[in-house]
Amino acid sequence: MLIVIVDDEESVRTGLRRLCVSLGLRASVHASGSEFLDSLAAGAAPPNCLLLDAHMPHMSGLEVQRHLVDAGLKIPTIVYTADDAPEAEARYVAAGVTAYLRKPIAGDELLAAIEQVMTQTHPTPVDQRPPAVPPRLV
Amino acid sequence: MGGYGTRSEAVDAGLTNTVAPTVIGRSGFTVRVHECPDRWDLRLARLSAAPLAEGPMPAGQAGATLLRVLGNRSRSTSPHSNESWRRSNRSTTRQFPRGRAPEAGAGSHPLALGLLLFLPVALLGNAIGSALRYPDVGAAVLFPPYAALTAALVVSSPRHWMWYILAGGVAHFVTHWPHWSVSWVLLADVANVARAITAAVLLRRLFNGPPRLDTLRSLAGFIGGAAVIAPAIGATIGAANVVLHGASPSYWQPWRAWFLSNALTGLTILPAFVLAVGNRARWRWPLANRSRTIEAVALTMAVIGTITLAFLVPPVGRWHVALHFYAPLPALIWAALRFGPGGASAALTATTLAAIWGADRSTGPFRASGIDIDVFALQLFVLLTTIPVLCIAAISTSRQRIVQLHRALLASVQDHIAILDGSGVVVEVNDGWLRFAERDDLASFRKAAVGDNYVAACRSAAEAGDGLAARVFDGVNGVLDGRDKRFEMEFDDDRNGRHDRYALSIEPLARLAGGAIVRRYDVTARHRAQLESEEQRRQLSHLARVTMLGQLSGALAHELNQPLAAIASNADAAQRLLGQHPTDYEELDAILGDIIASNHRASQVIRRLRAMLKRGEARLQPLDTAELVSEVLEMAHAELITRRVTATPVVAPNLPPVLGDRVQLQQVLLNLVLNACEAMASTPPPDRRLSMIVTADAIRNVQFSVRDSGTGIPAKLIDRLFEPFVTTKPEGLGLGLSISRTIVAAHGGRLWAQNNGDRGATVHCLLPSTLVEQDRSGTLGNGSAQHEALSRV
Numbered sequence: 001m002l003i004v005i006v007d008d009e010e011s012v013r014t015g016l017r018r019l020c021v022s023l024g025l026r027a028s029v030h031a032s033g034s035e036f037l038d039s040l041a042a043g044a045a046p047p048n049c050l051l052l053d054a055h056m057p058h059m060s061g062l063e064v065q066r067h068l069v070d071a072g073l074k075i076p077t078i079v080y081t082a083d084d085a086p087e088a089e090a091r092y093v094a095a096g097v098t099a100y101l102r103k104p105i106a107g108d109e110l111l112a113a114i115e116q117v118m119t120q121t122h123p124t125p126v127d128q129r130p131p132a133v134p135p136r137l138v
Numbered sequence: 139m140g141g142y143g144t145r146s147e148a149v150d151a152g153l154t155n156t157v158a159p160t161v162i163g164r165s166g167f168t169v170r171v172h173e174c175p176d177r178w179d180l181r182l183a184r185l186s187a188a189p190l191a192e193g194p195m196p197a198g199q200a201g202a203t204l205l206r207v208l209g210n211r212s213r214s215t216s217p218h219s220n221e222s223w224r225r226s227n228r229s230t231t232r233q234f235p236r237g238r239a240p241e242a243g244a245g246s247h248p249l250a251l252g253l254l255l256f257l258p259v260a261l262l263g264n265a266i267g268s269a270l271r272y273p274d275v276g277a278a279v280l281f282p283p284y285a286a287l288t289a290a291l292v293v294s295s296p297r298h299w300m301w302y303i304l305a306g307g308v309a310h311f312v313t314h315w316p317h318w319s320v321s322w323v324l325l326a327d328v329a330n331v332a333r334a335i336t337a338a339v340l341l342r343r344l345f346n347g348p349p350r351l352d353t354l355r356s357l358a359g360f361i362g363g364a365a366v367i368a369p370a371i372g373a374t375i376g377a378a379n380v381v382l383h384g385a386s387p388s389y390w391q392p393w394r395a396w397f398l399s400n401a402l403t404g405l406t407i408l409p410a411f412v413l414a415v416g417n418r419a420r421w422r423w424p425l426a427n428r429s430r431t432i433e434a435v436a437l438t439m440a441v442i443g444t445i446t447l448a449f450l451v452p453p454v455g456r457w458h459v460a461l462h463f464y465a466p467l468p469a470l471i472w473a474a475l476r477f478g479p480g481g482a483s484a485a486l487t488a489t490t491l492a493a494i495w496g497a498d499r500s501t502g503p504f505r506a507s508g509i510d511i512d513v514f515a516l517q518l519f520v521l522l523t524t525i526p527v528l529c530i531a532a533i534s535t536s537r538q539r540i541v542q543l544h545r546a547l548l549a550s551v552q553d554h555i556a557i558l559d560g561s562g563v564v565v566e567v568n569d570g571w572l573r574f575a576e577r578d579d580l581a582s583f584r585k586a587a588v589g590d591n592y593v594a595a596c597r598s599a600a601e602a603g604d605g606l607a608a609r610v611f612d613g614v615n616g617v618l619d620g621r622d623k624r625f626e627m628e629f630d631d632d633r634n635g636r637h638d639r640y641a642l643s644i645e646p647l648a649r650l651a652g653g654a655i656v657r658r659y660d661v662t663a664r665h666r667a668q669l670e671s672e673e674q675r676r677q678l679s680h681l682a683r684v685t686m687l688g689q690l691s692g693a694l695a696h697e698l699n700q701p702l703a704a705i706a707s708n709a710d711a712a713q714r715l716l717g718q719h720p721t722d723y724e725e726l727d728a729i730l731g732d733i734i735a736s737n738h739r740a741s742q743v744i745r746r747l748r749a750m751l752k753r754g755e756a757r758l759q760p761l762d763t764a765e766l767v768s769e770v771l772e773m774a775h776a777e778l779i780t781r782r783v784t785a786t787p788v789v790a791p792n793l794p795p796v797l798g799d800r801v802q803l804q805q806v807l808l809n810l811v812l813n814a815c816e817a818m819a820s821t822p823p824p825d826r827r828l829s830m831i832v833t834a835d836a837i838r839n840v841q842f843s844v845r846d847s848g849t850g851i852p853a854k855l856i857d858r859l860f861e862p863f864v865t866t867k868p869e870g871l872g873l874g875l876s877i878s879r880t881i882v883a884a885h886g887g888r889l890w891a892q893n894n895g896d897r898g899a900t901v902h903c904l905l906p907s908t909l910v911e912q913d914r915s916g917t918l919g920n921g922s923a924q925h926e927a928l929s930r931v
Contacts, residue, residue, distance in 0.1 A: 008779075009700045011736050015707030018729060022714035055696065057779045082699040103699050104706035107714060 002045065003027045003114070006036050006064065007053035016051060019107055025114070033059035037067055046075055049114055054081035054092070065095050076117040080105055249298050252290065253305055259286045260309035268313060270494055279494050279513055283310060284333060284372070284403045288364065289411035291338035293348060299338075303331055325379040333372030333400060337364040341412070348416025351409060351479035352535035357528055365404035373397035398517045405524040406490045409483035417480070433476065440469040441485045449496030449503075462503040463519070470523070474531035482531035486524045493520065553659040556586065560652035562593030562618060574658065577633070583607055592656065593618070610642065617644045617654045628661065639665040675880065680753040682877045683805045686812065687750055693776035697743045701736035708733050746773065749801050756802060756884075760795035760908045763840055767830055770807040774815075781815045782823035788831040794907035796840050798885045803905070806878040806889075810844040810901050813874065816867060817848030817898065838909045839887070845900040850893045859891055878903075 013029040020027035030036040052061035080101040263282030270279040287306045340363030377393035448465040473485040496502030504516040548568035555568040575585040583595035599607035613625030625644040647653035818826040831843045860879045865872030882889040887905035
């Protein structure tokens with residue numbers, strides 16, 4: 001299960017990657033939408049899920065999504081943003097984004113969103129589901 | 139009178155220098171009468187009642203001016219405060235057209251009264267004249283009717299002249315007809331009339347009012363008209379008369395006799411009559427003053443005593459001879475100096491009459507023995523005495539008037555004025571200066587009185603540690619040496635709980651011997667207004683800053699959210715990792731490190747925000763140029779993303795630091811960046827390019843240029859872009875750029891804009907670097923001039 005995280009901010013990228021790893025997911029990061037698209041074009045495997053920062057220079061999350069749609073790639077996409085205007089959500093949904101999260105993102109939230117996204121697009125067989133979260137030691 | 143000369147020179151020069159509008163010009167002037175308690179001002183009111191256009195002009199200043207004249211009916215209770223002066227502002231304005239005195243009734247007296255006065259005088263005069271006659275020639279030694287008729291014609295209006303001439307003719311006829319033939323009397327009268335008319339016309343033309351002999355020029359004119367030209371004309375006719383009647387073989391002898399006798403009359407009796415009659419309105423004035431009355435009485439006694447001694451007492455011994463000529467002289471000079479032309483001519487008339495009487499009685503140096511040589515000698519004596527004495531009177535009067543005017547000027551000006559000579563010694567101070575010095579303990583140099591050396595006082599105060607005195611010392615020396623045209627500074631007077639501010643200005647005195655004028659004036663009101671406006675400007679600048687931050691609030695929130703999001707993800711991940719076995723301590727360590735770093739970043743954003751929102755005083759420090767740029771771009775980062783603007787910094791290497799206030803310069807650059815973004819709002823996103831280019835120029839100034847690819851500045855706005863309330867935004871206030879310009883100017887820099895060749899515009903901001911400031915002041919210091927300027931922003 002591969003998640004690709006695209007965010008222009010290094011600390012956010014690293015944080016999210018760590019979070020995904022701690023959730024038991026494989027994650028790789030890209031600093032910009034164009035970097036990600038280039039990597040796809042170069043033959044990288046499309047991820048199972050895409051985590052996109054909405055607010056990026058040069059190519060916003062929305063634009064990345066549109067590029068994917070135009071390329072015919074059906075990758076489940078979660079867009080996250082600090083923007084809490086309701087029309088923003090509508091815009092993203094209209095563009096075909098599967099889920100929409102608000103920063104800062106809690107681990108449970110992310111997991112739930114990923115699950116939702118995964119079940120929506122391809123129903124995964126049980127054994128391929130990510131391992132359950134180990135209980136927290138107190 | 140010692141030192142008079144020097145003071146007058148200073149006076150003359152000083153009058154050209156005072157900046158306050160108090161020079162008298164030749165054109166019509168307005169006299170405004172205010173209430174004031176000072177008695178100097180009362181004299182000034184009288185002074186201004188006389189036509190000043192006749193007086194000597196303080197060197198070369200033309201144009202209408204205002205002489206503040208202060209006369210008073212009610213006395214104020216606190217005569218020494220400036221407040222009372224300013225509070226009273228009731229004024230009457232009188233308009234004085236050029237050269238004309240307020241009507242002393244010249245020409246407006248009733249004819250009947252005039253004739254009533256004139257006729258007896260004319261009769262008496264004729265009687266005296268015929269008594270003092272040359273035995274052969276028929277011309278009198280003195281001819282009072284000439285004086286009487288001329289005086290009457292001068293002060294009355296021309297339409298009355300017929301009557302006076304007629305009256306004079308009648309008096310003349312009545313006196314002479316029984317003894318002389320009708321034709322002789324008539325022709326003699328024609329000569330008299332011609333003479334009198336000539337004199338009257340010339341005097342009226344010359345003086346435009348009653349004649350006053352208070353300057354050398356007017357005296358010369360008077361003598362020329364009334365003692366030379368008119369008598370010459372009279373003599374021409376009179377001598378012809380004599381020759382026609384066969385009373386003399388030659389023409390020139392009677393001519394000379396007639397001329398001399400009337401010239402003498404013109405020098406003695408005529409001035410006395412004309413001054414007395416022409417100044418009727420002012421007769422009361424000399425007598426109002428008691429000491430003056432006593433002096434007048436003493437003078438009269440002296441004159442009478444000396445002329446008696448000189449001419450009327452029989453000679454006793456040889457030593458008496460010198461007294462004949464010189465005994466009256468001191469009294470005459472006294473009269474000239476203290477009582478002006480009027481007193482002088484009265485005394486001269488008395489002297490002349492005494493000399494003639496003495497000659498008649500054979501006492502004194504002149505004896506009439508039928509030989510007219512002695513008469514000639516007498517006439518010469520009178521001539522040689524009257525002219526110098528009248529000159530003394532004229533010079534003395536004009537000098538006194540200048541001094542009075544000068545004193546009144548200094549007294550009425552509200553500034554505190556001290557006049558220094560070439561070596562810095564105080565020559566004169568005005569009332570304002572003295573009043574200021576009366577206050578309690580002042581620095582000694584501020585109390586400098588006449589005779590003190592101002593420069594030395596400043597120096598000793600400076601050596602004692604008074605910084606202000608040191609500056610004044612430099613300033614005074616600069617002006618006295620001719621290095622500076624003007625020295626100005628302001629200082630505060632915080633004694634007794636007052637918070638007054640004074641400005642001091644020192645200017646050179648325009649005369650060969652050099653010197654300076656020190657002038658202090660109260661600028662408290664102006665200073666207060668200035669402080670208020672500075673405070674308002676500061677508030678406005680702060681407001682602009684806060685507004686700008688408000689516009690950036692979304693971006694700021696985003697800036698904070700990034701580290702917070704990173705912290706959240708990292709912490710969440712760390713918690714989950716803790717539950718895993720084996721625990722990856724290295725990873726945990728890395729995570730915690732990142733959390734700390736993110737926290738650090740967040741607090742930095744908050745710190746910057748707080749600094750921008752504070753409304754403190756400007757703090758100057760050397761600022762790293764590259765850091766400044768990166769900070770500003772960081773602050774604008776999220777906004778740039780939102781607006782889809784690509785920002786590129788282009789910073790030259792090894793730039794010198796800029797001396798300035800961090801927050802204010804950030805405000806300026808941020809303002810420029812945001813403006814650039816606005817300008818590109820209608821540009822398609824891929825073309826929105828902003829570059830911040832920083833370079834240093836040849837003289838080590840640092841130039842920041844914010845270049846955009848937007849719509850450019852409309853041509854009609856490009857000159858006015860930095861004015862307040864000029865904006866291209868429909869909802870904008872238009873204050874950002876004007877405030878930015880004020881900030882940059884306070885830093886000693888320049889802000890300007892130009893359209894790019896291709897598209898968009900560039901705004902340039904030039905700031906001096908610390909190296910430039912170092913060059914200028916020799917130290918890095920705190921750049922005092924800049925600091926002062928900055929504290930106003």
